[in-house]
Amino acid sequence: MARRRRVAPYVPQVDNHDAALEDALAKSINLAVPWYLMASYGYYIKDVSILSDAAYDRLCVLLRDRWDEITHHHKDRIDRASLNAGSGFGLREEQYPLIARDAAHSLIKQLKHGNE
Template sequence: MTTTHDAYAENCIAESVNMLVPWYLVASYAYYHLDNPVLSDGCFDRLCQRFAEAWDQVEHPHKHLVDRESLAAGTCLLAEDKFPEIVKGAVRHLLRSAEKPKGTRRKRAQSGHTKSVARSRTEENQHVTG
């Protein structure tokens, strides 16, 4: 089962219409070039529709990468090498976060790892300053 970030994307876009650009690019890169969607088809379709409706209000440095005809068709024809590195990095981050098992931090803290690291750092600081 594919994990999507629909709610996260929709919340970001609700806070700022300018977030339509990065989410469109991120979702497009993940789907069309990595074959690993980060948004459901329905969410992407709603994003495209909202973006098309709000086109004139959207201000973003990567807006020029979005083709209005592709947007209206609910697709993206941007070549892989045209996507900004920040978009590729965001996709990698989202995909990694979807792979991590939930509760990893809690388990590490319960094992005492966090306490031992903190104790080691404290001892190092005392040694350097003492």
């Protein structure tokens, strides 16, 4: 009797989390804050892009243009001048909220390994 090989389930590879960002923003504009922090942490601290450049740029513009409408307890971590430059470079690693760092690590893991 021939043995059957076990085949790992297919896990589609994702290059970024742009779709998840759009889904989150459709639910609440306030989620722009944690997504900005997660994406900035990934890019500037961990050297991994969790969003495409275009999605990150749109996120910065959204935050800048709708700043007064957005409420989030981590909003004070964002430098409004950085939004004009389309950047999140100003924060040191320890300035990112722990929850944003942990979530960014999870998103980075998904990019590297799928949803194992």
